[in-house]
Amino acid sequence: MRRAVLVIAAVLFGATAVVAQQDLIDQSHASMKANGKALGGTLSPMARGDKPYDQAAVDAALAQLEDSAKKIPSFYPASVKDVKQTSDYTPSPKIWDDKAGFDAAVASFVKAVSEAKGKIKDLDSLKATLPTIGKSCSGCHETFRVKNS
Template sequence: MKRVAAALGGFLLLGASAVMADQKIAVEQDNLMRAQGKSMYAIIGKMVKGDIPYEQKAVDDAIADLEQNVAKISTVFTPNPKEQVKDATYGSSQKIWENKKDFDSKIPPVQKAIADVKGKIKDIDGLKVAFKSINDRCSDCHETYRLKLK
């Protein structure tokens, strides 16, 4: 009886460890996408809408952050956490891991859109063009691989 209880306890600990590991992976993926969302929408998007004033340094920093973070997508999304972040608004579709090659193919066009505008944005009109170009490439992936949870 003690052996059965010990074995069952071991399986429960293993299961809990796997769930915690999956949640850690899901949170890492979510944090990466949130960082990109901050640069894209909380900074660039708000400037484009006129919600915050145009500021060149903030634009340059946001573009640099996007460039750095987009390069991490394929690696960060290699493990499949098989669960969503608790209380998240958006999550990752299992389609990512069912068709990882297609998912990964969406990254270079985003990188190209960023590279095409980097260092060339000098005013709000240029920022509007850059925002649309980058956002359109982001949407190519989001339409297939992002889930609205709430």
Template structure:
């Protein structure tokens, strides 16, 4: 009977460990998907700031709506233990989680404010750079340099 119990316990530990690795991998993929979406939406909007793309209010609003929504979801996608694997996340995230989470809260707030303020190209050029600066702060402090 003790052998069966020991075998069950060993099997359970292996399954539990594999589940934890899969969950960690899933959370990394989830956050990468959201952050890739940020990049995909930011490229054309950045072109608008530089003057290489025509101003498109709907594209700007879509980007800001996504930033605001996803910035609220992203902190939960950086749980303890999700710092290894296929990730560019720096250990600083978990060393200063309050600052990291605060940057996402600021991004959500900045995006929401900019969404309300941007009505034309002039207001876009005045308000959008502040949103992007928050992104840059996070990249500079919490993301591996490529």
């Protein structure tokens, strides 16, 4: 009886852990997609002159990037490594194999976003600041993101 209770508890605990991992994966995809929108839908088109400069939209985009920068260090614990991902992109195993490299990529993103905060006041400062942010995204993606085939 006691054994059965333990087995049931273990199964339930295991299921909860899987739900928690799936939740984390959903959160990381949602946050990354929102980053893509902030950059590709707001900041880049403004910098190119395809959209008029809009300070409120800039601030909202930066707030999204800041939120993501805060969460990124907790998005990819080793427990999500083997969970099958259905999105277009998956975390690369290098995140766990090269932890120091991944931490450095996170740090460069955090730095780029915190330095941009309060600095972008007009089109010129947007143009001057955006490349550093963009490079911190692609710098991480090049090594630590894999496209699902």
